[in-house]
Amino acid sequence: MPKPCITAITIHQFRNIVSAQLKTAPVNIISGDNGSGKSSLLEALYYLSHLKSFRTSKTQRLIHHDHDHFILNSTISSDKDTHNIGLQRTSSHEQTLKLNGEPTKAQDIAYHLPMQFIDTQCHQYFTGGPEKRRQYLNWGLFHMKHSFLSTWRACTNLLKQRNAALKLRQLNDLDCWDHQWIPLCESIHEMRESYIEELNPIFIRLIKELLNTEYPQVELRYQAGWNSDKPLALLLQERQYKDAEIGYTQLGPHRADLQMFINKRPAQDYLSQGQMKLSAYALKIAQSILQKESIGKSPIFLIDDIQAELDSSKQDRIIQLISELHNQCFYTALAPNKLLQSLNGNMDITQFHVKHGEFLIGSDQHTIQSSPEKPITH
Incomplete structure (x- = not known):
């Protein structure tokens, strides 16, 4: 298993995701139509690491309508042990961070959860x-x-x-x-x-x-x-x-x-x-x-729409280079079957399909059951 590796993520009231509990793998593919919530999952993961969005600086836009806060929880496996990271952010900009149930600082979360994000606008670097x-x-x-x-x-x-x-x-x-x-x-x-x-x-x-x-x-x-x-x-x-x-x-x-x-x-x-x-x-x-x-230690990769504007051979080589790092990856894709071919099917892969902020898992598309809102103390 890659180190670090997110093994579970719980999301409440973030963007169009009302509630979801996801068990994640070393390689994760998130598919769905535009606007379904694919990028919102990456955004939630990114926020958990960087304590900011890659799309907006306005907190209210991140909170699901008719609510006044969002909650993110994750379980992370590292070299020696497992860590639980919890975060709550309110519309009044109050933020609570916890590491293994104890209040913590932003740099401690960033240290335990290094994360790289690449999207279709990456040429602007x-x-x-x-x-x-x-x-x-x-x-x-x-x-x-x-x-x-x-x-x-x-x-x-x-x-x-x-x-x-x-x-x-x-x-x-x-x-x-x-x-x-x-x-x-x-x-x-x-x-x-x-x-x-x-x-x-x-x-x-x-x-x-x-x-x-x-x-x-x-x-x-x-x-x-x-x-x-x-x-x-x-x-x-x-x-x-x-x-x-x-x-x-x-x-x-x-x-x-x-x-x-x-x-x-x-x-x-x-x-x-x-x-x-x-x-x-x-x-x-x-x-x-x-x-x-x-x-x-290699960072977790969040890659939004690798298939945009790159030909198949370049996509394949980039995926191969990232795979050689043996780190955890989250890919969004409109055409997941092509991405699966690039991954050669020889890795521990979980597929999620997103529709209106709800997640379905695997090729048989079982709906992931939503859960009651959890505190961030675990």
């Missing part, structure tokens, strides 16, 4: 703004470098203090904040730079295979958020009056980026949207390979 790419770096370092989270939080808190001084034009206070902030910026830069050095060869191997084209030079290029060839203290001093005019700090790790280059030019100058999607898959798979090689 390269064509969109840098925020998602920074999140990608931070997620990888959170799971591989124990010191990263505390360093990042301290850095973010000090940045807020620095920005507050800039807005008030208290420039004499900047030296005090920079004395504490700059070493944290440099530490984050060093961790990110080292991470990309490890990630790059894995990504390059995957991208060349998936694109089936031999480019003379393919690389991920990390940008620190400032010209790292110069002291950050000097650059900040040179820009302090410009920063004061706009009221925030323009240089630092909060402005970092990660770009794919081909022949020393941005990849989007060369690649189609379909090829950019393949590149995004390579990015996520490479990160998972590195994580497994480094800490022996």
